[in-house]
Amino acid sequence: MLLKKHYINTPLFPSPSLKSKYGLNVIYKMECYQPSGSFKIRGMDHFLKEIYSQGYKKVIASSGGNAGYSLAYVGNKMGIKVQIIVPESTSEYMINKIKLLGAEVLIYGKDFDEANAYAIQLSKESDLPFVSPFDHPLLWQGHSTLIDECAAELKEPDRIIVAVGGGGLLCGIFEGLVRNNWLNTKVVTAETEGAASFAKSKLENKLITLSEINTIATSLGAKKITPKALEYASSFNVETYVTNDSVAFTACKDFFDEYHVLVEPACGAALSYLKAKHNEIYSNENILVIVCGGVNMGMEKYLEYAEKFK
Numbered sequence: 001m002l003l004k005k006h007y008i009n010t011p012l013f014p015s016p017s018l019k020s021k022y023g024l025n026v027i028y029k030m031e032c033y034q035p036s037g038s039f040k041i042r043g044m045d046h047f048l049k050e051i052y053s054q055g056y057k058k059v060i061a062s063s064g065g066n067a068g069y070s071l072a073y074v075g076n077k078m079g080i081k082v083q084i085i086v087p088e089s090t091s092e093y094m095i096n097k098i099k100l101l102g103a104e105v106l107i108y109g110k111d112f113d114e115a116n117a118y119a120i121q122l123s124k125e126s127d128l129p130f131v132s133p134f135d136h137p138l139l140w141q142g143h144s145t146l147i148d149e150c151a152a153e154l155k156e157p158d159r160i161i162v163a164v165g166g167g168g169l170l171c172g173i174f175e176g177l178v179r180n181n182w183l184n185t186k187v188v189t190a191e192t193e194g195a196a197s198f199a200k201s202k203l204e205n206k207l208i209t210l211s212e213i214n215t216i217a218t219s220l221g222a223k224k225i226t227p228k229a230l231e232y233a234s235s236f237n238v239e240t241y242v243t244n245d246s247v248a249f250t251a252c253k254d255f256f257d258e259y260h261v262l263v264e265p266a267c268g269a270a271l272s273y274l275k276a277k278h279n280e281i282y283s284n285e286n287i288l289v290i291v292c293g294g295v296n297m298g299m300e301k302y303l304e305y306a307e308k309f310k
């Protein structure tokens with residue numbers, strides 16, 4: 001049976017604002033327009049199709065963020081039951097959004113690692129597939145389709161800017177770049193100081209586990225990246241960029257003023273690179289920014305941060 005795809009082919013939009021302010025040629029890949037508000041839907045769609053073809057009718061996952069939300073969205077469409085274990089720190093806002101899509105939410109543990117470990121245990125006990133928010137080849141394969149879409153419309157960019165949490169999106173980007181023979185593109189990874197697990201690992205060329213996560217860019221909050229991200233990175237020209245919460249938030253504000261979409265600070269981290277580093281970019285470079293999106297910051301949260309960072 002041919003299964004329908006649940007994500008959309010997102011548009012590529014230029015940035016007249018960054019052109020006029022800094023003379024930069026920037027194209028935005030608008031993943032914020034996905035029905036679940038982020039690129040995560042690509043990986044989840046790909047993963048659940050595989051699960052479905054194996055005959056499973058239920059999965060167990062561990063993310064109270066965009067991964068859980070996208071999984072709930074696709075599960076709902078495909079008629080696969082989704083149980084999501086989230087830590088006590090998860091916002092009421094996200095729990096309610098995920099429940100609205102028909103998923104079952106169980107609160108367990110004080111942080112992501114505890115919830116994640118419990119989700120893995122439950123999946124083993126019940127012999128059901130476990131869905132990681134970032135650490136699975138099927139997710140990377142799904143995410144990589146976004147580069148295929150870019151390659152159908154653009155020539156190879158000089159730089160691509162991508163936010164990194166656990167590195168699932170980054171692995172998908174690397175796979176897409178290889179498949180489309182975009183091997184000279186410089187890959188800029190964006191993180192915030194309180195979640196810079198990729199930048200630290202890249203610097204020391206080994207996997208570093210952060211002792212804590214301390215950032216408003218919660219979607220970047222993986223203490224440890226997937227080993228594959230570091231492995232792929234060794235065969236690309238990679239620049240690590242680390243910013244702070246205030247700068248990431250301001251970039252969300254600027255992006256809203258340009259395209260009227262509210263994205264998360266995780267996405268703001270990537271967007272902020274252009275303003276922060278415009279002096280280091282040649283005016284003839286073509287830059288592709290993955291506007292990864294995110295639904296974690298609603299209007300109330302936005303107003304709270306606007307007050308905090310003013």
Ligand SMILES: *Cc1c(COP(=O)(O)O)cnc(C)c1O
Pocket residue numbers: 038040066067133134163164165166167168169170219220222264266267292293294295
């Ligand atoms: C998940 C997510 C990220 C980070 O993706 P990883 O695959 O964990 O590296 C960045 N931004 C948004 C909006 C996300 O949902």
